[in-house]
Amino acid sequence: MKICLISFDHWEYDQHIIKALKDKNIEAHHINTGKFKYKYPTPFHRITNSLSKTLLKRNIKKIKQHQYILDELKKLGPQDKILVINPELIPVTIHRHIKTYTKEYIAYLYDSSKRYPIDHLLDNIFDRIFSFDSDDVAQYGFSPISNYIYMDKKPLQQPNEATYGAFMILSIDERLQALNSIANSLDSINVKYNFMLVGKHKPAGLNPNIKHQRDIIKLDKLDQYMNDARVFVDIVRVNQTGLSFRVFDSLCYQKKLITTNKTIKDYDFYNPNNILIVDADNPVIEASFFETPYEPLSENIYYKYTIDNWVNTVFFDKGDTI
Structure with missing residues (x-):
């Protein structure tokens, strides 16, 4: 079985999911957009992107980051399952492209929809959506799940x-x-x-x-x-x-x-x-x-x-x- 995780793993929590999958002998890969670094070719490109974000609501850095996801998926090939954490960070058009690479497309939200609206992601994009937020579970019918203990239990101290x-x-x-x-x-x-x-x-x-x-x-x-x-x-x-x-x-x-x-x-x-x-x-x-x-x-x-x-x-x- 092949499973791919896509996330912005700033605090390195998500890497533990990959380890847990590999411990089960699953072929698991992590596309960590937090590791993607975009360098402006020239100072002019930086200024141009700043204007583009302000006037056109178009961020070149984000576009390149999203293309990075598709490029990495192309290298990995078809997957049995793909999990995206915090999918609101990715445009709908990219999600639909990602979905062509997998038999099952799953989302996990560990931010409240009150902070990061997700209404635009509810149109049959995901096969399953998990959420840690009880209000979102009640409102949208998401599957409830909490975060997780990712380390071995520590000895009890006095x-x-x-x-x-x-x-x-x-x-x-x-x-x-x-x-x-x-x-x-x-x-x-x-x-x-x-x-x-x-x-x-x-x-x-x-x-x-x-x-x-x-x-x-x-x-x-x-x-x-x-x-x-x-x-x-x-x-x-x-x-x-x-x-x-x-x-x-x-x-x-x-x-x-x-x-x-x-x-x-x-x-x-x-x-x-x-x-x-x-x-x-x-x-x-x-x-x-x-x-x-x-x-x-x-x-x-x-x-x-x-x-x-x-x-x-x-x-x-x-x-x-x-």
């Missing part, structure tokens, strides 16, 4: 083995105020934390205990930070109901979680001893949450959220032979 109370890494976006509020709340109960903000420029008004850096944190360093924390922090975007990868990191590392995602209480892994739901604007956090140990999940519940089960659900739940 609270006194952690270097600091809480860990959070965040890009600079609309969640910044919530991050500040949670930091202020932790300051008030004297809980040490490691909050890291990643982006080009340090925002004004940032809590002085929140660190800022320009470069993305490497995965090995991220692993160290998460090992050293007692509790992870998860702040959802506006209009998001699906679970972020930070939730699955907490399950994998067997760490407690502070989250602003109120829908998390509807999942079978929810345990108020392990998960504290707070208001983004006025988070109430008690020091006692950091003092009790994490209560491990049953193996059956844990497996439901692993990448192995995710791959089986997306690609093989229709009775296909692996």
Whole structure:
């Protein structure tokens, strides 16, 4: 069987899907548009593209990126299944061309349609559409699926083995105020934390205990930070109901979680001893949450959220032979 994944894998999460498929002896390939780099032949071409984007709504860089997908597919040849993650980033005409290369065309949305509208992709383009957002599942009838645990389960630690109370890494976006509020709340109960903000420029008004850096944190360093924390922090975007990868990191590392995602209480892994739901604007956090140990999940519940089960659900739940 041949399976191809198409995605913009900026944080390198999607590569784990390919590994899980290969572990099942599937011939799997990843067309990662995040690795495509377009270089303007001359400064004149850069200026021309800027004008084209403004006046004609035509972006040469995006056009070349989409052509890159088709060129790579042409090299790979026909596929049994193709999965596109965040398909709203690709024009309908390109999707229809991609579909000619496969027997089954699948989409996975891990952004809310309120943030990235997908109405233009509902006209019989995909054979199946999966979504992590419960509101989109209810509105459009998509197949529900969450994100996944992509690492082996980490050994259970005791609270006194952690270097600091809480860990959070965040890009600079609309969640910044919530991050500040949670930091202020932790300051008030004297809980040490490691909050890291990643982006080009340090925002004004940032809590002085929140660190800022320009470069993305490497995965090995991220692993160290998460090992050293007692509790992870998860702040959802506006209009998001699906679970972020930070939730699955907490399950994998067997760490407690502070989250602003109120829908998390509807999942079978929810345990108020392990998960504290707070208001983004006025988070109430008690020091006692950091003092009790994490209560491990049953193996059956844990497996439901692993990448192995995710791959089986997306690609093989229709009775296909692996």
